[in-house]
Amino acid sequence: MDSICHLRLAARRHAHLADAAVALGVFGATAVTTFAGHAAATVGNGTIALVSAVIACGVLAARRRRPVVALAVSALAAEVFLHQTGGTRGELILLAPSIALYTVADLVERRRGLLLGGLALVALAAWHMLTHPAFAVLGPENLAFTALGGLAIAAGDSSRNRRAYLAEVEQRARRAEVERERDARRRVTEDRLRIARDLHDAVGHQLALISVQSNVAGQAIDSDAATAREAIAHVKAASRQALGELRDTISLLRQPGDPVAPTATPAPGLDALTDLLASLRASGLDIDCRMQGHVLALAPSSDLTAYRVIQEALTNVYKHSRRRQARLTLAYDPKELRITVEDPGEGGMSAGPDAACEPPTAARHGIVGMRERICALGGQFTAGPRPDGGFQVTATLPCRPLDLAQEPAP
16 A cells, blocks of 8 residues: 555656656557567558557657647557557557546546547547447447546546545635634734733722822821821732732733642622722722612623723722712613713813724723723723713623623622
8 A cells, every 4th residue: 555655646746757657558568469479460561550559659648738639649640550450459559549538538628628538539439430340339349448438538537526626625724724823813812902901900900009009108108107007008908919910810821731820819800899999998089889779690701891890990080080089880770780980070080081983092091991891791881071070981781791691690
């Protein structure tokens, strides 16, 4: 089996040498069966018969370059050979036009190749029947040649179909590989955006607290040691929590098989809202929290998104509001959760009013991130100045996103 495979590969690499070997083999078989023995099987000129045999077989060496010409020349030379030999003991010469028929069916355009091959086979069979008594209409020689020619045409057409099928399979494989690479790039981009949002929401919140409390400690360190110590304690707690959340986020970047990174806590949700509000209140933000409707369990993705939106909105109030006051309202209904964060005083939570069509800037990363989170789950998001002053963020979040309906409830 290995030797056959090696021969097949060698024939593909050196196609013209393989064709020359086939031509030589057909000529050798014809010469041995026709001219060997006590008496040469010729009724005409032996030299013409030999030359015609050389032409009929030798033209096969160029059958891939000129298949139709090779068929015509091989068939004509084979007929001359049969005429000179009287059609006895020289029938193997017909292997040459049969191989040419295979090549025409294989390499020429399908409809044209089948038409030319069929017409050539019928013409040769009719010519044999009319000119050679040995090739009767239903004689074994004529039937054998017709069957051989038909098999050659069928084999050539089958080879063409197989080659076209393999080409189509390879093309589909290349397209699938391109699609996989494109999908992989898209997933990497989505993961990068998601991790960037997580880092901004989790670490940015704690860093804002650290910044404000550091200012408080710096101002009170000489005049009010107790206040300074309290502010430093807040900085220490916030930095510890920021490091834990940063470690959780960075662990997502590890490759499969890497050592598992230790995580401080699972991804937060609304069950951690009390701790978040307590941390902000301890840092000096006055928060009025209100609940409306019956509290429902959310899908994990909705629960995390709700927590991140509240965290980001309240952090923006803490950083930008002068009065350090905020109102948080969570309104539940059977299908969705409506979150409203208001800054009733002067100042705002961002650099300007909500503008969904504006390009994102560094000052608007928080609002852009909140909008992306909400819209990814099929919710609605608005952020902008209040008519009577201040700033307001409103997010409507489905309790069970349609694309995440199979998620288990937290």
